[in-house]
Amino acid sequence: MKTLKRDYVHVTPLPDVATVLELLAGWFEDYNVHHPHSGLKMRSPREFIAAQTATA
Numbered sequence: 001m002k003t004l005k006r007d008y009v010h011v012t013p014l015p016d017v018a019t020v021l022e023l024l025a026g027w028f029e030d031y032n033v034h035h036p037h038s039g040l041k042m043r044s045p046r047e048f049i050a051a052q053t054a055t056a
Contacts, residue, residue: 004031 008027014020032045040048 007031012052027053 004027008023008031009020012023014023035044037045037048038044043051
């Protein structure tokens with residue numbers, strides 16, 4: 001949650017709840033598909049899972 005707030009919520013104008021709800025799905029998609037994670041060796045969760053699946 002801290003990363004979501006820092007990288008998405010705090011840098012986006014959010015005038016109302018409807019705006020947040022519209023943006024939320026896109027934020028999660030970006031976080032899981034594109035956002036690098038230091039704990040995953042700077043890969044996104046999808047990249048990390050794909051690499052694990054390919055080697056298994």
